[in-house]
Amino acid sequence: MIADVSSSPLSARRGLRFLLSTTLAVGLGLSLAGCKTSAERAEEYYQSGLQLLEEGDVDRAIVQFRNVFDIEGTHYEARKTLADTYRTRGDTREAYSQYLRLAEQYPDDLPTRVALARMAFDGQEAQEFERHTTRAVEIAPQDPEVQVLDLARRYRAAALAEDEKAREALSEEAARMAGTRPDDPMLMGILLDRAANAGDLAEADRLTARMLELQPDNPQRYLQRLALLAERGDKPAIEAHLRATIARFPDNGQAKADLVRFHLSEGQPDKAEAFLRELADAAPAGESGARADLVRFVEAQRGVDAARAELDRLIAEGADPLLFGTLRAGFDFRDGKRDEAIAAVRAVLDGVTEPSDTSRDVKIQLARMLAETGDEAGARQQVDEVLAQNAGHPGGLKMKAAWDIQADKVDDAVLGLRAVLDQAPQDAEAMGLMASAYDRAGEADLARDYLSQAAAASNNAVPETLRLAARLIAEERWRPAEDAILPALRRAPGNLDLLEALGQVYLSMPDLPRAQGVIARLREIGTPEAVAAAEQMDLNRLANEQGQDAALGYLEQQANAENASIGSKLSLIRAQLATGQTEAALRLAGELAASDPDNRAAGMALALSQAAAGDLPAARATLGGLVEDQPADPAPHLTLIRLATQQGDIDGALALAERGLAAIPDNPDLLWSKAGLMERKGDIDGAIAIYEQLYARDSSSMIVANNLASLLSTWKSDDPAAVARASTVARRLKDTEVPAFMDTYGWIQHLNGDSAAGLPYLEGAAEALASDPIVQLHLGVVQAAAGEADAAKAQLQKGLDMLPEGQKGRSVALAREALARLNAPAAETAGTGTAGTGMAGTGTAGTGGTAAPAPGQATN
Structure with missing residues (x-):
């Protein structure tokens, strides 16, 4: 039974004291625990994290380390351990972020700088590697780790500068360092580069094998090993290595594509298809990517009918009818059955009861079909519906951006494309559109940068590579153009467009021996198109090497050969006309047209030859017959x-x-x-x-844009809306070096009140178009507006003196008024305007900023 302590006063008092003591003790204990410092509580979390890490419970350890920062954000040991933990488990992005936070909090901490530099080096982040290595050298230049970083930095600089002497000396230094650090990946990378340059495949084999052994989770090591095996031509090893790469990195699409390309290069399409079937069969039921890849491969290798049969099989086996039905419609669309294809896509969409990511993707595919058939309104409706459901849908944003660029809404396009790239940083299509947007905005450097990124993100696909190469060739940047084309050619060695671009680069450098190599490759391909390209390139090579006479002789030889094609004869006629050999051209064209009277190219050649010979009635008659026929x-x-x-x-x-x-x-x-x-x-x-x-x-045509902007700014300069329109259209002309474009852009800058910015453009235009009086007058007016009175007087007088007698026009009158104001300053003071503010236009007889070829010539 329970004792009744209340029966005794003494017992009662003792019981009360006992209760009070216990309560006091418990309360005191709670109070003391609650008074732990934040540093102590942070340390408890840190120690708990270390314990969990030691037990192998990494996820819970990370939680505890993060708890430390809720209390003490600058806890060095916790942050360093967390960064090291992420790095060990292969989460480089999060590891780098934590190391960066350490570097901000402890800028002189050497281990942090070394870790950041090495991670930046592995990730090929050149600027970050440079930044952290520089700081590490400042902190501890004699530290062995830092000396390795510094050596790698200097070696990279020598390689970029193509300084082979410095490169060799630095590689020798790397070899000495490797004596005490044989497994340092950075030193091994330098030694691997040296071995590759020297053709030392045995050393390269040893190094790549060891680096892969040391860093089995680093994708770069697999690529280096693959390059070595390819150089050795060890085909069984290449296949085995690619399969090992896929096993290690199941989500590595590049390795899978490389294995497919390897089988195709070996003439083993069946093995490639079998591999893709493995991937498709292993894919979960709800994932369609591998199955779609299989269908596309079957189409490329065995034709559309086989691909349709594959689609029918997949749909019968339960594959997504929305996605695969749309793929089937896509085949019909490309075959010219456009209406049927569009109807089929609408039909599969009609079966959608609840919108999904897949249904939105299909609607974008439908929008692309509609746009290609000219139904822009229908395409926009589909895109609007998609974006209403998901404002960040990449496909919808890209289509909208393309329309925005066409409409000169560059800022809107850039915002939309940034949203796409935030979701998919390697979206090559978005990068290409971003390049178009920046081109339209006149930001040539940014446009070029995005073209380069697009080529890289597409794994050097042909369209993206050709666009980048065209830009670099136009800028006469021959070496970067070569560097852009060669990787794409390794993937598509028989692509004629790539070979022609590379040949153009080599002829322009000039590097005639390598140009000859491209010509030989084209002849080896042997198709009519390839042979024609080879002949044209060989002609250009001969002209570069021996002059125009030798090239003309080559054409004559080709045209007079027993089996000469009409194309070679037409080429000779064009060359004869270009070099003033009119009679010879007329004679050959007449023979050609007589031998093949139904050949329209021969008829055009005859008409041009007749016109060049001064027989205009005959030329008109020949052309009239061609018009009547077609x-x-x-x-x-x-x-x-x-x-x-x-x-x-x-x-x-x-x-x-x-x-x-x-x-x-x-x-x-x-x-x-x-x-x-x-x-x-x-x-x-x-x-x-x-x-x-x-x-x-x-709206992408530079010449159309220039001429529209020139006329608007010339003849509507007193209309703010017209000037604003001209300014928008002409933004892309910024930094132009085309004289007519320079005149347009400079003049518009003047109309917008920035005569100082427009002056250099107009100076360049006036120098290049020295015989155009209107361009000279433009410069004079802007000089006056910029306060260069003496230069403006002379320039305006020069332009007026060049005018044909009696020429009138708004621009001429305004130029005379500007000169009169400059010659009578007092009158200007009493007037209502300043010199040049009303000046606009090229006049009816001047070319001004309007770039127009003679009618009949190509315009773009």
Whole structure:
């Protein structure tokens, strides 16, 4: 039974004291525990994390280390251990982030700087490697780790500078260091580079094998080993290595693609297909990527019918009918069955009851089909629906960005594309669009950078590589262009476009022996297109090496050969006309047209030769016959227009342009010719209307953009809306070196109140277009506006003196007024304007900023 302590006063008092003592003790203990310092509590979490780490419970250890920072954000040991933990488990992104936080909190901590430098080096982050190595050298230049980093930095600089002497000396230094640090990956990388340059495959084999052994989770080591095996030509080892790479990195799409390409290069499409079937069979039921890859492969190797059969099998086995039905429709679309394909996609979408990521992707595919068929309104409706459901949908954002770029809404396009790249940093299509946006904004360096990124992200795919190469070639950056093309050629060694681009680079460098190698490769391919490209390249090589006479002799030899093609004879005629050998060209063209009267190319050659010989009635008759035979062929129409223009018959040329447009409505070349003729006739509004029409159809054309902006700024300079429109259209002309474009851009800068910014452009334009009086007047007006009164007087007088007698026009009148103001400062003070603010235009007879080829010539 329970004792009744309340029966005794003494017991009661003792019981109370006991209760009070216990309560006091418990309360005191709680109070003391609650008064632990934040440092002590942080240390408890840190020690708990260490204990969990020792027990192998890494995830819970990470939680405890992070708890430390909730209390003490600058706890060095916890942050360092956490960073090391992430690095050990292969989470380089999070590890790097934690090391960076340490570097911010402890900028002089050497181990942190070394870790950051090495991780940046492994990740090929050159700027970060440079930054952290520089700081490490400042902290402890004699530290062995730091000396390795510094050596790698200097070696990289020597390699970039192509300083082979310094490179060799530094590799010797690396070899000495490796005596005491034989397994340092950074030193081994330098030694591997040296071995590769020396062709020492045995040493390269040893190094790549050891590096892979030391860092089995580093993808770069697998790529280095693969390169070595490829150099050795050890094909069984290549296949085994690629399979080992895939086993180690199951999500590595590049390794899978490399294995497929390897089998194809070995003439083993069946093995490639079997591998893709392995991947498709192993993929979970809800994942369609591997199955879609299989279908695309079957299409490429065995044709559309086989791919359709594969799709039917997959759908019958339960594959997603929405996705694979859309793939099937895509085949029909490419086969020309566009209406049927679009109907099929709409049908599969009709079965969707709940929108999903897949259904949104299919709607974007439908939008692309509609856009390609010209139904932009329908395409926009699909995109709007997708973005209403998911404002960040990459496909929808990319299509919208393309439309925004076309409409000169560059800022909107860039914002949308940044959202895409935030989700998918390696989206090559988004990078290409970003390049287009920055081109439109006049930011050439940024555009080039995104083109380079797009080529890399696409794994050197042909379209992205060709676009980058075209930019570099246009900038005469031959070596970077070569560097861009070669990796793509390794993936597609028979691609004619890549080979032609590479040949152009070698001819321009010039590197004639390597150009000869490209020519030989084209002849080896042997298709008619490849042979024609080889002959043209060989002709250019001969002209570079021995001069135009040798090239002409080569063409004559080709044209006079027993089995000479019509193409070789036409090439000779073009060369003869270009070099003034009119009689020879006329004779050969006449023979060619007589032997093959139905050949339109021969007829055009004859007409051009007749015109060059001065027999214009004969040329017109020949061209008239070509027009009558095929009214929808623009070439003879354009040549007739050009002949009339050359004779000064602007009215006749306009009539010919109208005749051509009646036969070929909306033909852009004929519209271009008509716009130029209307401008010369003084119908500026009509010319602007045509340029607006052309711009709406293709706003990417630099020449159309320039001419539209030039006319707007010339003739509508007192209309703020027109000047704003011209400014938007002309943004892409920033940093241009084309004289006509320089005049347009500089003049628009002046109209926008920044004459100082426009002045260098107009100076360049006036120097290059020294015979154009209107360009000279533009410069004079802007010099006056910029306060260069003496130079402006001389320049305006120079331009006015160059004008043909009696020439009038708004620009001429304004130039005279500007000069009068400069010669009578008092009158200017009493006036209402400042010199040059009202000056605009090129006049009816000047070219000014309008770049227009003669009617009949190519416009883009």
